[in-house]
Amino acid sequence: MSSLNLRGGFYTEDHEAYRASVREFVRREVEPHHLDWEEERLVPRSAWEAAGANGILGLAVPEEYGGGGEPDFRYPMVVAEELATIGASSYCLGLRLQDDIVLPYLLELCTEEQKRRWLPGAASGEIVLAIAMTEPGAGSDLQGIRANAVRDGDGWILNGQKTFITNGINADLVIVFARTDPDAGSRGYSLLVVERDDPGFSRGRKLDKIGLAGQDTAELVFEDVRVGPDNVLGEIGQGLIYLMQRLPKERLSLAAQALAAAEAAVRWTQDYVFDRTAFGQRVGDLQATRFELAELETEVEITRAYIQNAALALNDGTLTTAEASKAKLWATEMQVRVTTRCLQLFGGYGYMNEYPIGRAFRDSRVQTIYGGTSQVMKEIIGRDIAGRYPKDATR
Ligand SMILES: Cc1cc2nc3c(=O)[nH]c(=O)nc-3n(C[C@H](O)[C@H](O)[C@H](O)COP(=O)(O)OP(=O)(O)OC[C@H]3O[C@@H](n4cnc5c(N)ncnc54)[C@H](O)[C@@H]3O)c2cc1C
Incomplete structure (x- = not known):
């Protein structure tokens, strides 16, 4: 047995009680299947819904929108630790991207109407989230993106291509980082939400990677996608x-x-x-x-x-x-x-x-x-x- 137990008061009894439930979830719902997901190169949607039903997803979503109402970052750390014990990295990345990386945008920038539309599904696992910043020609240098949206009445018409997008195949809701004013410098970018069935939105290849085989990293294509005012996240021009x-x-x-x-x-x-x-x-x-x-x-x-x-x-x-x-x-x-x-x-x-x-x-x-x-x-x-x-x- 290893002696790696120097947690020194960091986790409380509540975190350890949560750990016991996560461990049971991992043993029951993940361990028997995750190698199949690696073979299939996709985590099935049922695994997202199982995470939602077992309090693994949406912990930081306020209770009134169907979440756990618990923003303490130590809880997601417990989830990562328990999934790591069986090497379920692909599944872990997908869940953590949803909760730690994409969800904060929704929690902090959504209007009340958007929260009611999206947060319950994000917490239950019925809505899989992704964020699309990187493009074939621009990753580290995000100001070099080419995806752009032009005004169309009260909304926007989005065109562009994104790549390397985590949860790209499963995603129901994608936050797209796009240029909305080429003359406004760092204030010329915005966040637009594209949903699964929006006309003009399609998935490109599910990318063939050297690791994280079960992760559905993908290319996404946007061809004249109309984004209505209800799907703009926060203020136009504040994306960066x-x-x-x-x-x-x-x-x-x-x-x-x-x-x-x-x-x-x-x-x-x-x-x-x-x-x-x-x-x-x-x-x-x-x-x-x-x-x-x-x-x-x-x-x-x-x-x-x-x-x-x-x-x-x-x-x-x-x-x-x-x-x-x-x-x-x-x-x-x-x-x-x-x-x-x-x-x-x-x-x-x-x-x-x-x-x-x-x-x-x-x-x-x-x-x-x-x-x-x-x-x-x-x-x-x-x-x-x-x-x-x-x-x-x-x-
Ligand atoms: C499996 C996977 C999942 C991903 N998931 C997502 C996702 O969900 N959403 C998303 O938007 N993106 C995602 N990405 C993209 C990822 O964030 C980018 O690949 C990363 O930011 C690097 O960008 P790049 O690939 O364009 O490399 P480049 O920016 O072209 O970098 C090439 C090299 O140049 C170096 N370099 C660049 N700039 C500098 C600098 N200023 N100083 C010194 N060196 C520099 C880099 O370190 C690197 O070594 C994912 C990528 C992978 C592989």
Whole structure:
């Protein structure tokens, strides 16, 4: 058994009670099926509805709209940790994208009428959410997007193409980041909501990836899609600002998933090396292995301390963009490092699909890329540091 239990008062009894129910859900509804979802390259809609029915989705949605009314970020962390124990990363990413990344836009920007229309389904899993920023020609540099919408009476006509969109095939509601005024600089972008059956909206390819096989990452195409005034999110012209405001939570969500996945990989590895023998002793008793185990456990536990602090800051509304970027940079790079080293300790079995470590290795790789690459995280952190030294003050 591993000794990874340094939760030090971070989780309360309520979180642990919630964990017990999530664990039961994972054992009953996810574990028997998630490898089939990987084969089929799609999580079925029934799995979304099961999450909704079991309090796994929509926790932050106010009760009057059918949710759990619980915005504490420690609860989604529990979900990520429990799904990581069985390596269900594809399913985890889809759920976390819905709740941690897309839902905040709806909770904070919707009109009352929009909330009544969308929040109950988002909480129950009947409405699958996605957010479409990236395009074939623009990812890190979001101001370079080409998707655009032009005025049409009281609404907008949207044209453009998006790619790499998580939940892209299943999505019923897509928040599309589009240019609405080419002459307005950073105030020329808006968020438009496109729904499943809107004429002119179609899905392109379900993309063939090297990991997260069960995730329906897709291309989306918008050809003269009419977006009525009821499907504009927040104010026209504020799209880029809305994205920037919500990126800290997105980054912390990915960091928390990275931590959970790395922790699970370390546990599987410890269990394995103390079961496997070589040269007449347990592999875990070889000093070289013990040194590896020591470093791996240390990496995870030190990371947990930062992520837990960041989670509490998010709960208080004080998490800064630079802090969230540090969490994402460190935790996802740590995940890739740790998972790679864990796989090595499995020897040849590490390369076999029958062990979850191989899949965890493949699934980890994208974590330093999406949600802002590690280079972009460094740019943000570096800019924050430089900002403390105004140029004219150093003369
Ligand atoms: C599986 C998956 C799921 C995704 N899900 C979504 C989703 O749901 N919605 C969505 O909108 N997008 C999604 N993305 C897109 C993702 O966010 C982008 O791929 C990512 O932001 C990088 O953009 P890019 O691919 O265009 O790379 P580019 O921006 O072209 O970057 C290429 C390289 O240049 C580097 N680079 C770029 N700018 C700088 C800089 N200023 N300084 C230093 N280096 C730099 C990058 O770090 C990278 O190494 C997903 C991607 C994947 C792979």
